[in-house]
Amino acid sequence: DTEVTQTPKHLVMGMTNKKSLKCEQHMGHRAMYWYKQKAKKPPELMFVYSYEKLSINESVPSRFSPECPNSSLLNLHLHALQPEDSALYLCASSHSIPGVEKLFFGSGTQLSVL
Amino acid sequence: SQQGEEDPQALSIQEGENATMNCSYKTSINNLQWYRQNSGRGLVHLILIRSNEREKHSGRLRVTLDTSKKSSSLLITASRAADTASYFCATAPTDSWGKLQFGAGTQVVVTP
Numbered sequence: 001d002t003e004v005t006q007t008p009k010h011l012v013m014g015m016t017n018k019k020s021l022k023c024e025q026h027m028g029h030r031a032m033y034w035y036k037q038k039a040k041k042p043p044e045l046m047f048v049y050s051y052e053k054l055s056i057n058e059s060v061p062s063r064f065s066p067e068c069p070n071s072s073l074l075n076l077h078l079h080a081l082q083p084e085d086s087a088l089y090l091c092a093s094s095h096s097i098p099g100v101e102k103l104f105f106g107s108g109t110q111l112s113v114l
Numbered sequence: 115s116q117q118g119e120e121d122p123q124a125l126s127i128q129e130g131e132n133a134t135m136n137c138s139y140k141t142s143i144n145n146l147q148w149y150r151q152n153s154g155r156g157l158v159h160l161i162l163i164r165s166n167e168r169e170k171h172s173g174r175l176r177v178t179l180d181t182s183k184k185s186s187s188l189l190i191t192a193s194r195a196a197d198t199a200s201y202f203c204a205t206a207p208t209d210s211w212g213k214l215q216f217g218a219g220t221q222v223v224v225t226p
Contacts, residue, residue, distance in 0.1 A: 043216050104159070
C-alpha cells in the first residue's frame with residue numbers, strides 16, 4: 001500500500017465553523033507533512049511531524065491546529081478561518097527526515113472558506 | 115519560502131517532441147527532486163538526484179544537476195498527451211532539516 005489518503009476531498013466552511021482534515025498512511029513512514037497550495041502556486045510547507053512529534057511549524061496562524069494521534073494519522077483542525085485560507089491542503093509522508101527523501105502526497109482537500 | 119526558480123513558466127509542445135525545463139536554487143542542498151502535479155491533484159514524485167550526482171535517468175526522464183551553478187534540468191523525451199501537468203523542482207537544503215522547498219513550477223501542455 002503506497003497511498004496517502006486524505007478526507008474530505010472537498011470542504012466548504014463558514015468563517016465561524018470548526019472542521020478537521022484527515023490524512024492516513026500505512027507505509028510505516030515516520031514523517032508526515034501538511035502543505036498549503038494556492039492555485040497556480042507551489043506547495044508551501046505548514047507543519048512537519050517526526051515520530052508523532054511536531055518538528056516544524058512554519059509560523060502558521062493558530063487557527064490551524066495540527067494533531068498526530070499515531071504514526072499513521074495526521075489531522076489538521078480548522079477554526080475561524082478567513083476567505084484567504086481557501087486553498088488545496090496537501091498531506092504527505094516520507095520514510096524519515098532529515099535529508100528529506102521522496103514524499104508521497106495525498107490527493108488533497110480543496111477548501112473553500114465563505 | 116520558495117527556494118527554486120523555474121523556467122519556462124509554461125511550455126506548449128506537440129506529442130513526440132522533447133520538453134526541457136530548468137530549475138535554479140539558492141542554497142546548498144542534500145538532494146533535488148522533481149514532482150508532477152495534474153490539475154487539482156496531489157504531487158507525484160518523479161526522480162531524485164543527490165548533490166554528488168550529475169545526471170540521472172528514469173524511463174523517458176533525464177535529470178541533470180550542476181551544483182556549481184545551483185541549477186538542474188528535467189528533460190522529458192518523446193512526450194505524450196498524458197505528460198500534460200505542472201512540474202515542480204524541490205530542494206532539500208542542507209541547513210533546513212526536514213524542509214523540502216518547491217520551485218514555482220512549469221506548466222506543460224502536450225497536444226496530440
